[in-house]
Amino acid sequence: MSDEELAKDLGPLAALTIGIGTMIGAGIFVLPGTAVARAGPLAAFTFVLGGVIALFTALSASELGTAMPKSGGAYFYVNRALGPMFGSVAGWANWLGLAFASAFYMYGFGEYVNALVGLGSVGLGPVSLEAAQVIGLAGALLFIAVNYFGAKETGGLQIVIVMSLLGILAVFTVVGLLNADMESLRPLAPPGTTSEVLPVTGIIFVSYLGFVQITSVAEEIKNPGRNLPLAVLGSVVIVTVVYALFLVVLLAAVPNELVANNETAVVDAARLLFGNYEVFGYSLGAVGAGMLLLGGLLATASSANASILSSSRINFAMGREKIVTPKLNEIHKRFGTPYKSIALTGALILVFLVAGGVESLSTMGSVLHLIVYGLLNLALIVMRESGVEGYDPDFEVPFYPAVPIIGTVSSFALIVYIEPTIILISFGLVAFAVLWYLLYARGKVESRGVLGTWILDRSDELPKAAVSAATSVQPSGDDYRVMVPLANPATEEHLITLASAIAKQRNGTVVAVNIANVPDQTSLEAARDRGAHEAAHDLLDRARDDAETFGVDVETHVVLSHRVFEEVFDAARTYGADLTVMGWGEDSHGAPGRAETAVDELAHSLPSDFLVFRDRGFDPSRILVPTAGGPASDLSGAVAKMLQTEFDGEVTLLHVADDEAAGRRFLTEWAAEHDLADATMRIESGDVEAAIDRAARDATMLIIGATQKGLLSRLFRGSVVLQVLEDVECSVLLAEKRDNRSIRARLFGSGTRANAPSGSDDSDGPTADTDATLEPSTPPVEGGETDN
Amino acid sequence: MNSNDVFSALKRDYKLFCCPSDAERTFLTDEDMSARMTRTDQPDERDLLDHVLLPVAHEADALATARVLEPYDPEQVTALHVVEKGGGVPDKTPVEQSEELAADSYAAVRTVFPDADDHTAYDRDIVGAIFDAVDEVGASAIAYRSRDGNRLMQFLSGDLSIKLVTRSHVPVIALPREGATE
Numbered sequence: 015m016s017d018e019e020l021a022k023d024l025g026p027l028a029a030l031t032i033g034i035g036t037m038i039g040a041g042i043f044v045l046p047g048t049a050v051a052r053a054g055p056l057a058a059f060t061f062v063l064g065g066v067i068a069l070f071t072a073l074s075a076s077e078l079g080t081a082m083p084k085s086g087g088a089y090f091y092v093n094r095a096l097g098p099m100f101g102s103v104a105g106w107a108n109w110l111g112l113a114f115a116s117a118f119y120m121y122g123f124g125e126y127v128n129a130l131v132g133l134g135s136v137g138l139g140p141v142s143l144e145a146a147q148v149i150g151l152a153g154a155l156l157f158i159a160v161n162y163f164g165a166k167e168t169g170g171l172q173i174v175i176v177m178s179l180l181g182i183l184a185v186f187t188v189v190g191l192l193n194a195d196m197e198s199l200r201p202l203a204p205p206g207t208t209s210e211v212l213p214v215t216g217i218i219f220v221s222y223l224g225f226v227q228i229t230s231v232a233e234e235i236k237n238p239g240r241n242l243p244l245a246v247l248g249s250v251v252i253v254t255v256v257y258a259l260f261l262v263v264l265l266a267a268v269p270n271e272l273v274a275n276n277e278t279a280v281v282d283a284a285r286l287l288f289g290n291y292e293v294f295g296y297s298l299g300a301v302g303a304g305m306l307l308l309g310g311l312l313a314t315a316s317s318a319n320a321s322i323l324s325s326s327r328i329n330f331a332m333g334r335e336k337i338v339t340p341k342l343n344e345i346h347k348r349f350g351t352p353y354k355s356i357a358l359t360g361a362l363i364l365v366f367l368v369a370g371g372v373e374s375l376s377t378m379g380s381v382l383h384l385i386v387y388g389l390l391n392l393a394l395i396v397m398r399e400s401g402v403e404g405y406d407p408d409f410e411v412p413f414y415p416a417v418p419i420i421g422t423v424s425s426f427a428l429i430v431y432i433e434p435t436i437i438l439i440s441f442g443l444v445a446f447a448v449l450w451y452l453l454y455a456r457g458k459v460e461s462r463g464v465l466g467t468w469i470l471d472r473s474d475e476l477p478k479a480a481v482s483a484a485t486s487v488q489p490s491g492d493d494y495r496v497m498v499p500l501a502n503p504a505t506e507e508h509l510i511t512l513a514s515a516i517a518k519q520r521n522g523t524v525v526a527v528n529i530a531n532v533p534d535q536t537s538l539e540a541a542r543d544r545g546a547h548e549a550a551h552d553l554l555d556r557a558r559d560d561a562e563t564f565g566v567d568v569e570t571h572v573v574l575s576h577r578v579f580e581e582v583f584d585a586a587r588t589y590g591a592d593l594t595v596m597g598w599g600e601d602s603h604g605a606p607g608r609a610e611t612a613v614d615e616l617a618h619s620l621p622s623d624f625l626v627f628r629d630r631g632f633d634p635s636r637i638l639v640p641t642a643g644g645p646a647s648d649l650s651g652a653v654a655k656m657l658q659t660e661f662d663g664e665v666t667l668l669h670v671a672d673d674e675a676a677g678r679r680f681l682t683e684w685a686a687e688h689d690l691a692d693a694t695m696r697i698e699s700g701d702v703e704a705a706i707d708r709a710a711r712d713a714t715m716l717i718i719g720a721t722q723k724g725l726l727s728r729l730f731r732g733s734v735v736l737q738v739l740e741d742v743e744c745s746v747l748l749a750e751k752r753d754n755r756s757i758r759a760r761l762f763g764s765g766t767r768a769n770a771p772s773g774s775d776d777s778d779g780p781t782a783d784t785d786a787t788l789e790p791s792t793p794p795v796e797g798g799e800t801d802n
Numbered sequence: 803m804n805s806n807d808v809f810s811a812l813k814r815d816y817k818l819f820c821c822p823s824d825a826e827r828t829f830l831t832d833e834d835m836s837a838r839m840t841r842t843d844q845p846d847e848r849d850l851l852d853h854v855l856l857p858v859a860h861e862a863d864a865l866a867t868a869r870v871l872e873p874y875d876p877e878q879v880t881a882l883h884v885v886e887k888g889g890g891v892p893d894k895t896p897v898e899q900s901e902e903l904a905a906d907s908y909a910a911v912r913t914v915f916p917d918a919d920d921h922t923a924y925d926r927d928i929v930g931a932i933f934d935a936v937d938e939v940g941a942s943a944i945a946y947r948s949r950d951g952n953r954l955m956q957f958l959s960g961d962l963s964i965k966l967v968t969r970s971h972v973p974v975i976a977l978p979r980e981g982a983t984e
Contacts, residue, residue, distance in 0.1 A: 020924040085896035231892040
């Protein structure tokens with residue numbers, strides 16, 4: 015596509031500088047003081063260790079980035095692979111992690127500016143702020159404004175900034191080398207420092223945040239298959255080498271005491287080192303210090319600027335999947351920027367800056383990103399193992415699965431060594447993200463993750479607990495999902511047509527499921543090996559084609575099962591169906607005559623609305639809807655309305671009442687409520703079944719609702735529910751509403767069913783039938799029909 | 803005042819309009835001039851509203867712009883959305899979102915001009931992209947609606963009016979703002 019090509023304007027160098035520019039931030043300029051104080055000369059090693067851990071994740075990020083060049087980067091991959099619950103965790107962690115990191119960059123920025131002007135701490139009412147914090151706040155406001163107004167930074171400028179940064183660090187390193195005294199590196203590990211290595215690595219890891227941000231703009235990179243891995247891996251390697259050399263030289267060339275606990279240590283070091291030289295009698299000390307000061311300012315500014323922009327990308331991706339409200343990503347009419355997202359992130363940065371110190375801000379940034387990186391590596395494993403269609407990365411991680419496993423373990427393991435309070439706060443945020451998903455986002459998110467689908471597709475082989483857990487956290491979003499269990503090729507077309515028409519009206523998705531019967535003697539695994547899946551695909555392909563003629567989204571699944579009929583209910587639950595459209599006829603779904611109580615159990619707690627279609631030809635031109643009101647008739651009314659709109663059919667409403675005027679009044683009102691005011695009204699008196707039978711002679715389709723639970727269970731067991739349904743010549747649609755189980759019940763298993771009438775629900779066998787009544791309300795059903 | 807009079811006057815003066823004055827010539831770089839030379843292959847007698855290029859920024863802007871153009875009954879309309887590229891740095895908005903914005907804008911234009919074409923350009927230089935689009939679609943004029951707001955807002959949001967009217971090689975029609983005072 016030429017349009018896609020036009021949108022790509024980041025070359026390899028630009029992509030590389032995005033990574034380097036974001037990574038080289040306050041970390042290397044501010045943290046050597048802390049690192050050296052705690053780990054001595056091993057501080058250099060902590061930077062290398064951080065780089066190595068980052069490299070594993072960078073490999074995984076490169077593969078995922080080339081496979082899915084989508085806005086949102088790390089968050090997007092985790093969401094896609096592990097599902098929206100982990101997506102919520104990754105999104106929030108990435109977003110807040112960037113805000114913490116930005117606050118840290120701005121703190122560093124403040125330190126550096128203050129090294130120039132030298133202010134004391136400032137009391138602002140009850141809070142006393144360090145000078146660096148005050149300057150940092152001003153700096154943060156500046157960069158928030160730059161992003162809010164969308165001021166243009168040229169690509170050329172960014173390359174110049176990054177090159178000057180690298181140049182400054184290189185000059186420092188060379189000058190340092192000339193003055194290095196390897197003796198000051200000894201003892202390499204003074205007593206008590208080795209145990210500090212991992213905790214310090216946790217703190218300085220903030221210096222490696224940024225390489226994943228490259229994947230977040232993957233859709234803007236030219237030739238991403240090549241340039242994206244190059245930029246991601248290249249920036250990590252370059253930055254690691256630069257940090258390591260810089261630290262070694264710093265430690266070797268100046269006394270450790272000068273560096274330890276000095277937040278602008280590198281400036282003082284430069285003053286000392288460059289002071290050894292003079293030009294025309296002037297000492298170069300000030301020049302060196304000035305250079306490093308400038309470097310610190312450029313580094314912190316570019317990192318903060320890039321992080322604010324990245325966080326708006328994460329917001330965009332989270333909004334796209336409805337984990338946060340898409341309103342957050344509205345574009346400013348004048349500035350063309352996602353101003354709400356930037357303002358919110360900006361507010362977070364300011365709050366964090368006031369609340370935290372250098373170490374806590376950097377560590378929070380590190381921990382939250384380590385969580386994201388750990389999940390990102392897991393996402394790679396899931397994408398590979400699930401063999402999901404369309405996953406075709408240009409770059410593949412070498413030594414799979416060792417690399418992503420080490421990446422996961424090392425990222426999570428590093429968290430352990432971080433200060434307990436920080437871990438506690440981070441896990442509080444993770445818990446918040448999970449609750450956020452369950453309580454807010456779950457009802458809005460539509461797409462599920464690869465992992466969830468993988469588990470649910472194998473619901474028969476995996477431990478019940480895993481399947482149940484996976485089911486409980488599946489998104490229940492506002493996508494209206496119409497599931498069609500298919501078994502019989504002869505009825506496929508009509509069922510799919512019906513389902514598609516409804517899905518189209520609701521702007522929803524058709525989920526065609528072929529439940530293939532596997533004899534008890536054959537294990538599901540063996541059936542899978544024998545290609546039972548392939549056999550089912552013909553039917554599903556036809557279903558897909560039929561549904562696509564309506565222009566609705568289609569999903570197809572094959573489920574292998576020993577219990578075809580029961581599987582319909584499981585599948586409705588598994589695939590998050592809002593409505594299940596199934597056929598009903600002689601033996602359509604292996605009617606399970608033998609296990610009455612099981613069927614009652616199933617059909618008494620319907621996981622979705624059900625439409626059961628008795629196929630005598632699909633012709634919705636003249637639809638008959640008998641009604642006696644009540645909530646259950648809403649479904650039959652709604653279905654009639656949808657079919658009327660889609661196929662331009664005529665609807666006739668039938669009400670049986672002895673008082674004609676009252677009946678007409680009722681029906682007119684009911685019709686208005688269900689948006690069917692243009693329907694023909696038919697009021698009859700006398701026997702309900704006879705009235706339906708008479709009216710059905712003019713109709714092509716009869717839609718009838720169940721007022722009470724249990725109608726379907728009787729139907730499926732083969733009981734005669736209503737003779738008229740057998741007698742009429744037109745097709746019949748039987749509608750029964752879902753059982754409204756509470757969120758609690760859905761989360762914690764099937765213990766309680768809120769809607770089930772107590773008493774009758776628990777009774778077994780034929781007595782349960784008595785609560786099955788049909789509309790119109792006169793119950794024509796006799797209890798205790800014999801089962802076939 | 804009847805605005806149709808203004809347009810017929812404009813149409814009459816079309817030739818004058820498209821030739822740069824000496825004063826303006828000094829603003830033009832050699833590149834602009836050579837570009838202009840190659841672009842003068844349009845027929846001499848061309849109606850101003852033959853094919854109007856309508857640069858639009860977002861849905862509301864697109865709708866308002868199309869509505870004020872509607873009374874003049876242009877022959878053909880092409881809606882243009884320029885996705886502002888970073889040119890070496892990440893864009894202000896994700897490409898996906900920018901393209902959604904473009905699609906929404908075109909849909910808004912089509913509520914007024916159902917047959918309108920659309921054209922999406924990707925460029926850092928928005929005005930340059932508009933001029934390129936004129937040639938690509940063969941437009942006879944550019945019609946745009948200037949943004950309101952004081953100078954500071956115009957500066958912050960990068961108002962492009964001056965660049966657009968001074969450098970164009972086809973007529974530029976400044977559409978009136980709704981509710982603008984005389």
